[in-house]
Amino acid sequence: MSNIKIGGVGAYLPPLVVTNNKISELVPTNDEWILERTGIKERRISEGENTSDIATKASKLALERAGVKGEDLDLIIVATITPDMFIPSVACLVQSELKADNAAAFDISVACSGFVYALETAKALMKSLDYKNALIIGAETLSKVVDWTDRSTCILFGDGGGAAVLVRDEKQGIINSYLKSEGKKGDALTIGAVDFNTPFASEKNIKNKNIVMNGREVFKFATSAIVRAIDGVLEGTGISLDEIKYIVPHQANMRIIDYVARKLELDIDKFYLNLDTTGNTSSASVPIALNEMYEKNLIKEGDKLLLVAFGGGLSYGATIIEW
Ligand SMILES: CC(C)(COP(=O)(O)OP(=O)(O)OC[C@H]1O[C@@H](n2cnc3c(N)ncnc32)[C@H](O)[C@@H]1OP(=O)(O)O)[C@@H](O)C(=O)NCCC(=O)NCCS
Structure with a gap:
């Protein structure tokens, strides 16, 4: 196989x-x-x-x-x-x-x-x-x-x-993916790591180790990235959005999803949402949502799902799967 x-x-x-x-x-x-x-x-x-x-x-x-x-x-x-x-x-x-x-x-x-x-x-x-x-x-x-x-x-x-x-x-079962990044916008969302603070460093480079975000910039990026990723992942597959049972988006913000639903003229119920109880769990949000959908018996064999995510990097991407 x-x-x-x-x-x-x-x-x-x-x-x-x-x-x-x-x-x-x-x-x-x-x-x-x-x-x-x-x-x-x-x-x-x-x-x-x-x-x-x-x-x-x-x-x-x-x-x-x-x-x-x-x-x-x-x-x-x-x-x-x-x-x-x-x-x-x-x-x-x-x-x-x-x-x-x-x-x-x-x-x-x-x-x-x-x-x-x-x-x-x-x-x-x-x-x-x-x-x-x-x-x-x-x-x-x-x-x-x-x-x-x-x-x-x-x-x-x-x-x-x-x-x-x-x-x-x-x-x-994993039909197609579309993966992109926009490193030039990376400053919009950062978490610092180890400081460059050695006896040899010409300049101490002390970074904030917490999440620092320009919320408006990320919001703007997210709304357009989701639309591009959805279009990109469908392209060339012969699959239309009508054939997708659920879009499973990264669970960051309800207003981002509302915006995308309006832009694509989709019913909001086509998006599986659980961010009200989880908040934004970054890389965990899509698989946590998939698990919930499985446990609620929402997905049957043969159903097609479109997973779409965006975030730090800045990065974004989508995958079409068949259950
Ligand atoms: C973070 C976010 C909710 C902020 O909403 P916003 O409408 O852009 O709000 P702003 O940052 O413009 O702030 C508006 C006002 O609310 C205030 N504010 C910010 N956070 C607040 C809070 N938790 N409670 C109350 N007031 C708050 C601000 O201080 C500002 O006040 P001011 O007008 O007196 O200066 C929104 O930008 C967002 O969701 N961005 C995307 C973030 C995201 O999803 N990131 C992860 C991607 S993986």
């Missing part, structure tokens, strides 16, 4: 629910403002579980549903911008927990577009190296990098993880 499909999905959200009212105890904001500007009511925040813990829990569920054992995995890719450490990668930490001793494991950093990029990367590697099973994860503990004194960003983000197991199949 030369084709590849999603054989199982799983997700894990930390148990602590943080409501908008709770955030209004930390910064000058209120539930009404946050709900009206973003659509977010609450998010889950980790009390100490790190990205690899969350990724492992999501993965165990996805593996069980796919009927694949850890030792049968040839590949593990984790999309994350909030790894436990630089080394080992989250993928290697997950590999160890799953006893997936036969797998190649690595992380990718594509911010909120990470899961879509990971899906196509895994498909390509499975084909070129003749792998049978792959595990793709989007997992984040964004609460570690949120500036909890900045009301314009701390209201937006949440923690969580989602996973998908890719298996061989007769039909092509």
